[in-house]
Amino acid sequence: MNVDLFDFDLPAERIALRPVAPRDSARMLLVTPNGLADRIVSDLPDALRPGDLLVFNDTRVIPAQLEGTRGAARIGATLHKREGPRRWRAFVRNARRLRDGDVVDFGAGVTASAVDREEDGSWALVFAGEEPVELLLERAGRMPLPPYIAGKRDTDARDADDYQTMFADRPGAVAAPTAALHFTPALLAALDRTGIGHATLTLHVGAGTFLPVKAEDTDDHRMHAEWGRIDAAAADRLNAVRAAGGRVIAVGTTSLRLIESATGDDGIVRPFEGDTSIFITPGYRFRGIDGLMTNFHLPRSTLFMLVSALMGLETMQAAYAHAIASDYRFYSYGDASLLLP
Incomplete structure (x- = not known):
């Protein structure tokens, strides 16, 4: 596909340079086949269903x-x-x-x-x-802040905490799985009370996630490989949730890409350990996930291509136009979207 299809104009003032506090007070754009709805992250227990499972990436950012x-x-x-x-x-x-x-x-x-x-x-x-x-x-x-933040201000002591998720456990990432930055112990407890579970996997996010797509056609873009692991217990949990009629909701594109890398054509998630360079563009058939919570991504990026593959390019173009017009905050320290196809 032509990369120009995934371009859009983003005003510089929409780029968040600090996260909101508390973390779960960030705005959240709910995107479904029925349209768009403006919510906040702490609304998640009402936006999902009992029996659903959120899947987090437990990688920890190193001072890379x-x-x-x-x-x-x-x-x-x-x-x-x-x-x-x-x-x-x-x-x-x-x-x-x-x-x-x-x-x-x-x-x-x-x-x-x-x-x-x-x-x-x-x-x-x-x-x-x-x-x-x-x-x-x-x-x-030093903490490796994304270039669109580091180019506007210096890294400081706050970033050592702000740029780690509450699930950060296994050192090895050079970029945070930023969708999970919105979660707090209080929100996780509220989800548990609602019957919405959670599981973890590990994908050590690489700096290649920030590289621009320089090719004119998506077929010519080379993805950088990243190491990930889903153990047998996590794979069994994901399979059991879907078998019981629940939905697997990836928290972040990193979790999604690893789940999809570990899922066969039969829709079964299998234990996985190794490199993945999966590149998801429109036309891809999702096998292992039923929804995605993610932040707002860069124009012409592989991540905007991924969300367009999940929801449809026209839907995501409309969602991003709404987010820009409604003053949503973009990128790593910005607001969230919940995509439920």
């Missing part, structure tokens, strides 16, 4: 943004995928100043060798020493 030097050259790196115990694939700023084998000093006693540059411009960074890389990043790294 690094600033360093190679000689006199300043080098910036954003880690996006672990390739080994001490090796991470990274997008590098000022990469033209690097040669294979160069050592970059990120301060605080943290150094890494840059090797194996790929066609997309990324490098593998191999960290020196014996300390776990997670400890090195805690010393030298």
Whole structure:
């Protein structure tokens, strides 16, 4: 499909630079075949049905943004995928100043060798020493805010909490599964009382989620792989909910993509562990999910293509036009949408 079909104009003032407080007071646009309805996130218990299951991503964002030097050259790196115990694939700023084998000093006693540059411009960074890389990043790294936020303000201490979900448990993501940022213990308790359950899976979100689609046709776009895991207990839970007539509602496109990667043509979710580079565009037949809660996404992005595949392009164009006209807040720290086809 032509990528221009997924373009739209978004006023800069619609981009949220901070989340609302409390988290579950964010606005939520309900999108169904019957039309649009303006709600708030704390309305979720009334918007869903007893027996439904929300599926969260329990990945934890690591401080994956690094600033360093190679000689006199300043080098910036954003880690996006672990390739080994001490090796991470990274997008590098000022990469033209690097040669294979160069050592970059990120301060605080943290150094890494840059090797194996790929066609997309990324490098593998191999960290020196014996300390776990997670400890090195805690010393030298910063929270990797999305470029549309980081370009407008500096990362600060608030982001260390604001950019983690209440489910964050397994370190490895370099971007938050932002739909789950709206949840609070109070909201989860209200959902439980209503008979709406929840389960978790793990997808370590990579920085590739923010890369623009530069191809003119979706068939020519290459998705970056991300590592994920659904254990047997979670797979059984998802299958049991649907067998009993409930709906599986993915919280975030990361949860959705992993569930779809683990679901066969028979609609059965199976345990999964490994990389997925699934790319969902209109025409895709969803097999493992019945709905999606997600934030509002960038024009021409793979994520806007995904929601258009779920609800229909015209429906999502109308929903986004309504959200812009109604002053909804967009992107990672913005408001939510609940999509129930």
